[in-house]
Amino acid sequence: MSQQAASQHAAPADRPLLGVGILGAGPVTQAIHLPALARLQDILEVRHIMDVDAAVASSVAARVGATAGTSMAALLDDPAVDVVAICSPHQFHADQVIAACRAGKKAVLCEKPFAMNAEEAARISAVSAETGVPIVVGAMHTFDPGWLAAEQNWGDLPGQVHTIRSSIVLPPNARFEDFATEIVTRPAAGRPDYSDPDVIKSALRGGIMGLAIHDLPLVRRFTPDFTDLEVLQVFHVRPFGYAVSLRTPTRVIELRAVMNGTWKPQWTFEAIGDDAALHIDFTPSYVQAGSAVATLTRGNGSDTRTFGPYGHNGYEGEWRELAGLARGTRQAPAAQTLIDDLTFALAIADATAASAGAGHAGAAGKAGVTP
Template structure:
C-alpha cells in the first residue's frame, strides 16, 4: 500500500493533557492501532511533560490548546485534562472543526455545561464520545447482544470495584477528592465524608453508571437509601427506584486480588461481567449469562475498552459509524450528578439526625 493511502486512512490525534492516563492508557492503546490513528500533537501545561511525552511518539508538543487545535495534522482530539476544563475544551474542539472528540469522564461538571456541549455538537456536527471504557469493551458488547429482555426485567443491579491503591490511583483520587493531605484525613468531618463519596461516584463509580442506567428504565426516580465511606478510600451506596434495587461498592485497599464486576438479576436470569482492572491493557471483560439452568460465558476477547473506545472514535471520525446521541451522554451525566447530589443530601440528613439524637440524649 502506498504511503499516500496510509496517510489518508490514518487519522491524526491531538491529546490535551499528558498525565498518567495519557501515558499509561491512551498511548499504549494508540500504539496498537497505528493502522487507524497516529498521535500528531500533545499539549500539557507543563512544558517538560509535554515535550517528554510527545518525544516518545514522535509528535509535536505545546503548552497551548490553541496551538493543538490550529494544527492541521490534528483531526481528532482527546481531552485528558483535569475535569474542570473538559466542557470548555470539548466546545473549543468542536468549534475548531475537528472530525470527532473523545473526552474523559465526566465530560461536564453540571447539567448546564452538558446542555452547552450538546448544542455546540449539534450546531457544528462534530461527534463526541465519552471515555467510559466499559461501554466499549467487547465483553460488554457481547453481553448486550445476548441478554435479551434482562434490562427490562432486572430487579437488582450491583457494581463492585476493588482495586489496589497504586500511585496512579492515589494521584487520581487526590485530584477528585476535596480533602486534607494524605495521612491527615479526618473521617469524622462531614465535608471530608461528602468529598470522599463525591470523588468515589464521579471518579470511580462513574465508569459503570452508564451500565447501571442501561438496566434502570426509571433512572430519573433514583433515591439514595444509605451512603457510607470505606477506609482508606471507598464507598458503599445503596439506591432504589420504584422497580430496581441498586448497590454501588468501591474500595481501594491493600488487596492482592483486584475485582471489577457488574451484575444484574431478574427472577430467572443473571448477568455478571468481570472487567479487567484499571490500567490493564490486555484482554477484555468476560460476560456470564445464566438462565434456566444454563450458563454461557462470552469472552475474553483480544482487546478491552481502552482500545475499544479508540476504535469507536476512528470509526465515527471516518464516517463508518454513527456517534451516540448527545442525549445519551447527557442522561449518563445527569444520572451520575443526581446520585452524587442525592448522596451528599443523604449524608447531611443522617448527620443532622445523629446530631439531634445526641443533643436529645445530652440536654
Template sequence: MTESTLGVGILGAGPVTQAIHIPTLARLRDVLHIAHIMDVDANIAQSVAGRVGADWTTDVDELLADDRVQIVVVCSPHQFHAAQVIAACRAGKKAVLCEKPFAMNQSEAEEIAKVSIETGVPIIVGAMHTFDPGWLAAKDNWGDLVDIAHTIRYSIVLPPNSRFEDFATEIITRPVAQQRDRTDPEVAAGMMRGGIMGLAIHDLPLVRSFCPDFTDMEVLSAQVLSPSGYLVNLRIGDQNVQVRGVNTNSWRPEWIFEAIGDQVSLRIDFSPSYVQAGSATAVLRRGNRSEVYGPYSYNGYEGEWRYLAAVARGTADPLDVTILIDDLTFAVEVADRASEFVRNAMTAVGAAA
C-alpha cells in the same frame, strides 16, 4: 504514520494518557497516529511526545490549530473538560473523545451538546466499558433481562491508581496525599461525591442501561469506606441498586457488574483499567444453563478508539448526544444524593453526641 491514518491530538499528558491511551493507540497504527501532545508542564509534554514522535506544546490553542490533528482527546483535569471539548468542536475537528466526566454539571453538559450539534462535531465520552466486546456481546444476548432484573450490583475493588501508574509512567511527580478528617460531615460528603464522579462514573452508564428512567430514585444508605471508597444502596423504581468502590492495599483487584432476575442473571468481570488484558468476560445464566462471552482479544479502550476512528471517517453513526447528557445527569444525581445522605447522617450523629 501516513496520510491514510487519522492524526490524534492529546490535551493532557498525565498517567491516563501515558499508561492507557498511548499503548492503545500503539496497537492501532493502521488506523490512528499521535500527531500532537499538549500539557501545561513543558517537560512532560516534550518527554511524552518524544516517545511517539509527535509535536508538543503547552498551549491548547496551538494544538487545536494544527491541521494534522483530526481527533482530539481531552485528558486534562475534570474542571477543564467542558471548555476544551467546546473549543475542539469550534476548531472543526472530526471527532472529540473526552475522559469522564465530560462536564461537571448540567449546564456545562447542555452547552457541550448545543455546540456539538451546531458544529456537527461528534463527541464520545470515555466510558470504556460501554465499548467492551464482553459487554456488547452480553447486551446482544440478554433478551428481556432489563425488564425482569430486580437487583443491579456494581463493585470495584482495586489497589490505588498510583500503584499501576508508577509501573507504567516515568515522569509524573506525585503530590503527597493529605490526610482528611472523614469524621467531618462536609469532608465525608466531598469524599463521597468525589468517589462517585471519579470512579463509579466509569460504569454508571451500564447501570443506567437497566434503569433508564431514574426519576424515582431513593438513597437507602450511603457511607464512605476505609481506607478509601464508597458504598451506596439505591432504590430506582422497582430495582435495588448497589454501587461500591474501594481502594485497598491488597493485590486482589476486581471489577464486577451484575444484573439479577429470578431466573436469569448476568455477571461481567472487567480487567482493571491499567491492565491491558483483553476484554471482559460475561456469564449469562438462564436457569441451569450458562452462556459465556469472552474474553475477546481487545478491551473497551481499543473498542472506543476504533469506534471513534469510524465516526471520524463517517463510516459509523455518532452517539446521540442526549444519551451522554442523560448518563451525566444520572451520575450527578447519584453523587449529589449520596453525598447529601452522608452529610445529613453524620451531622445527626454529631448532634446526638
C-alpha cells in the same frame, strides 16, 4: 514515531492515518491512552500533545514522536490533528470540548465526566449539534467487547432485572500506573482529614464521579425509571471507597468500592432478573489485560453462555469507535444519551454526599434527576 515505524504501520491508501491530539499528559494519557494507541498504529497516530507543564508535554510527546506544547489553541490549530482527546482536569472539560468542536475536528473523546453540571452538558450538546462533531465520553466499559457481546445476546433481560450491582476492589491507581509505565510528575498524595464531615462528603462525591461513573452508564441501561431515584443508605469506606444503596420504583442498585492494599483486584458488574442474570468481570484498566468476560445465565443455570475474553479492552474499543466516527463509518451516540448518563451520575453523587451524616450512614432521600 520514527519514519521506519511509521512506514511499518502505514494505513492503506484509501484509509489514511487519523492524527490524534491530546490535551493533558497526565497518568491516564501515559498509562492508558498511549499504550492503547500503540496497538492501533494502523488507524491512529499521536501527533500533538499539550500539557500546561512544558517538561511533561515534551517528555511524553518524545515517546511517540509527537509535537509538544503548552497551548490548547496551537493543538486545535494543528492541521495534522483530526481527533482530539481531552484528558485534562474535570473543570476544563466543557470549554475544551466546545473549543475542539468549533475548531472543526472530526471527533472528540472526553474523559469522564464530560461536564460538571447540566448547564455545561446542554452547551456541549448544542455545539455538537451545530458543528456536527461527534463526541465520545470515556466510560470505557461501554466500549468493552465483553459488554457489547452480552448486550447483543441478553434478550429480555433488561425488562426483568430487579437488582443491579457494581463492585470494585482495587489497589490505589498509583500502583497500576507504576506497573504500566514510568509516570512523569505524579501529584503528591495528601492525608485527608476524615474527622471533617465536608471531607467525607467530598470523598463520597468524588468516589461516585471518579470511580462509580465507569459503571453508571451500564446501570442506567437496566434502569428505565432512573428519573425517580431514592438513596437508601450511604457509607464512606476508608482509606478510599463507598457503599451506596439506592432504589427506583422497580430496581435496587448497589454500588460498592474500596481502594486499599489488596493484592488481587476485582471489578464486577451484575444485573439480576427473575429468570436470567448477567455477571461481568472487568479487567483493571491500567494493566491493559484484555476484555471483560461476561456470563449470561438463565433458568436454574443449565443455560449459561460466556462471552470473552477478547483481544482488547474498553479503552482500545473507544479509540476504535472514535476512528469510525471520524471516518463516518459509525453513528454518533445521541446527545441526550450522554446528557442522561451525566445527570444520572450527578444525581447519585449529589444525593450520596447529601446523605452522609453521623457515622457516615445517610438517611434515605430523593435524588433529583431531570429527564
